[in-house]
Amino acid sequence: MPKFPLRAFLTVFAIALVPVTTAAVAAVDVNVYRSLDTFIAVFERIRADYVDKVDDQKLIKGAIDGMLASLDPHSSYLDARDFEQMRTQTDGNYGGLGLTVSMEDGAVKVIAPTEDSPAWRAGIKAGDFITHLNGTLIFGGTLDEAVDQMRGQPGTTVKLTIVRAGRDKPFDVTITREIIELKPVKWEVRGQVGYININAFSKDTGVAVHAALTGIDKMLGHQPLGYVVDLRSNPGGLLDEAVSVSDDFLDHGEIVSQRGRDRRDIERYFAKPGDFAHGLPIVVLVDAGSASAAEIVAGALQDQHRALVMGERTFGKGSVQTLLPLSDSTALRLTTARYFTPSGRSVQEGGIEPDLIVPQLSDPDYKTRPRFREADLRRHLINEAKVDNSVLEEDQKTDPRFVGTPESLKAKGITDFQLSYALDTIARLAKAPPAQATTRK
Template structure:
């Protein structure tokens, strides 16, 4: 078998004439070529001796995927199918169930369901493990293979089996695939508060957020007390849209920086003059499903003291993936930088810590439900500048402010405690605010 034509060994006499640093580089390159030779040896051996006839393209793609999988959970090779799927997602439309998933030691784990999709309506939760699709075991499939099985022609049915911590047995869901039109921004008015729900960061998010702010201001006028920006279970998306959303609430200053391998490889992004909300109070809601672009927005507004962040600690994905086209149909999605908040915090692993930790009391199983975060993923990037391990502590401690029970909240008609808490917090700024009457729980018989 032919050897790598660029593989060579320098005589010792020649090496002695080369400066030490160059000699080290030459030795390292020689070792790299030996490893490449080993890869080609394996490739040829598989082609010739494997029990079944192999496909060269499949073998090479497998080698590429294995190389990238050894780096971190977010770097990957996009073949023509994956490249098309990614474009559909960032454009805001695709056929499927509406799930953001990852793989963990061969198992498919839910990061978050997307609002108003079959998965969200059925009740699939962050932290669930998807074990079977239509009775077929998923264990051991690549992430792309698992996603392919969930996506499909709109109108077709699919049976998903889920294992949930705390549930006595697996849960079966029969879902109907839909054209998932991701409308990333919705808004509603609660009293004198404008609530802006951002579920994803695609090409529509920035303009839609500006439109929501304008519509809320037009509807409430001078009665407007403030805004709630709901980023819970938002898996992230496009960096430029996170910058645009942050800019809508900031008048000046840095929004985010991304830093590559070298000290000189830094890009900084700044807000333009003009806060669209004219300084109105802002609360941001986050939870363990708030990731990436959502954390950029929360971190920027928190660092500038422009917003109060409440909820639960966020996911902790502080890395930047660059899409590098390899051909017209394929691309490399490669982690090329870490991003940092304006104060220089890296949210990698640590996430965004809320100013006020508020549990979702209306979720009866919130204490038991597993909380999947970046730090739980295999081969995740390490936060090299963290100063402590506070984020490893338990998410929730006893807090007298949250003494209300699901029963008393239900009597108030509260189905989303975190949002209820945020609205109450803002409405207290209204001079005409009247606190809700206390609800007395019935005595046990």
């Protein structure tokens, strides 16, 4: 069988990247083909002259990764390993620490720890930088390499060196790996108030929220005074599950719309009849770690005047990523649309502004810890309609409703001020005394 010249193969591969239709071919700029020729020339030079022998697949993947990285922070190519990793995270069962991380200027940055995970219990916080693993510097490596080192067999330990704003020097934390079973929804009854904690939007989250609402009614033997829906440090997940969760609390109206490149490319999602929360008062808790699907829920309930959103401004990820299969084991995760709340707001960059800004007074690092949001990511999508509320957020005047120190609050039995204030708010809205006792599930 005759050998197929590599250059000819790459030329065919490169030209295949351009849609082959009569109209497209007629409109293709000659400069595009010249650029593709340059790409092929560079590829061949590296293969022939680089100091060490390189793997062709590694070069091609690097070129694809670079192309997608030039677009936005959320588009990416998933090879077989990445594809399996994404499936594992969506299904929610893997051995590791329970961290959502990103790469920023060559450093690994924590977006959020998963609640009740080893990292969460060890006190790792959003905005922390991980500089060393087991004493070895990881700066300048890839995110995949860092994640691989943090994951491992349950029962084994890993030492993380953390750099945190407000601390004079780095500090070490040794964490024991566990099986991370993502339970996206947990619920309990606080006095006469239903508390629903949604920490991820993986499959069946909407069903789990529906079950939580039913379980709260059964545990009390009657309807509660209202509900606190906790979306803090929720990094998002599946769009369909965000729609399902919103629908649990809404009886009608639009939940979210997504809009693509073409102005006519609009898809809208609506609530079906039936409010499983009985029309009772709702407080939604959010913070800078509430992103994507969490923002869809908060924005829908806020715009439909169904809930009071409380806490701090959310992350601001208002883009939709579509998984486009390329083979049985590879896919393209491509940003294809932006989503908008029912009133037509895009949360891209700006996030969801709470109806009531409530500081987390029980957290000693609350004031000094930097907030990491979509607008801090390189090449993030620009929202021309973003409202700048930085002056409002930097207002240092003390609100008389929000006073106290972590120590004074702890002496009163308050370890989560935002949640405590939300529970008291529901009680006030229902004209009942504040919730005290706790019944857990």
